[in-house]
């Protein structure tokens with residue numbers, strides 16, 4: 001059975017949608033995004049310029065309001081996907097989880113308010129051990145979802161970047177979750193993708209600068225390796241950069257950071273995706289995004305899950321054609 005046999009495209013809602021990395025990856029895999037939601041006007045403006053579906057401005061922290069507004073969009077929706085913001089998860093117990101980690105639980109409350117057949121939630125890897133994630137999983141399971149999760153390295157999923165992200169996935173039927181998780185494990189590339197693999201002869205440099213969080217880390221990378229995680233800030237080479245033994249080349253006059261457009265392409269956005277916001281906002285939403293090809297990789301696994309025999313929609317179809 002293929003997705004076409006499944007009937008019309010599976011429909012979904014994208015919460016905390018930003019500029020739309022997750023939306024675009026799901027669309028590329030054959031899903032229809034019914035609506036996207038965020039509370040950041042600049043990201044919504046970018047989203048609207050690149051997609052046909054509505055991008056709704058809404059504070060998803062107000063769950064009761066969100067339930068009321070979203071009820072207009074959820075009828076016939078097969079799934080809810082979303083990447084709640086990640087800044088406030090504690091890392092190795094050093095930071096106290098704050099308000100924004102709660103948005104992970106609010107995502108769960110919104111999913112169970114509408115009970116779609118599946119959900120996908122994306123978080124930073126360190127969320128795996130957080131209390132907020134534990135509580136969110138409890139909310140999903142208490143309403144009958146079979147929940148599983150996996151940390152995916154984008155460089156094994158068609159993206160030239162070692163970005164590690166946690167995907168928590170649930171279906172109302174266990175077979176759906178099992179099939180999706182199997183597809184996620186089986187589709188991984190054996191080798192990480194490098195910038196040269198992705199861009200080929202379009203590259204006109206061999207090494208580039210990526211500002212490190214501290215000078216204890218290296219800052220010069222080669223195109224023959226995956227890029228490090230694209231973050232929300234981008235800096236030029238500072239005059240005081242001391243160099244690092246791990247750098248792939250010495251700091252020389254021609255060394256530069258990737259441009260905003262190049263960083264968007266490392267996030268596997270198509271070259272014609274419009275990021276006409278201010279440069280600072282564009283850098284932030286590019287750094288926030290799920291790489292499009294990673295989202296597509298996850299979406300294709302979800303599609304496998306939707307083919308499950310226990311899925312009421314596919315089994316209805318199967319019995320009709322028998």
Ligand SMILES: C[S@@+](CC[C@H](N)C(=O)[O-])C[C@H]1O[C@@H](n2cnc3c(N)ncnc32)[C@H](O)[C@@H]1O
Nearest residue numbers: 016017018020021022039040059060083289290
């Ligand atoms: C990690 S980013 C999501 C990126 C997106 N999934 C993508 O692939 O491009 C998190 C988003 O949550 C939004 N956000 C934060 N707090 C919010 C709230 N209270 N209500 C709605 N959106 C919120 C931010 O504006 C940001 O765009």
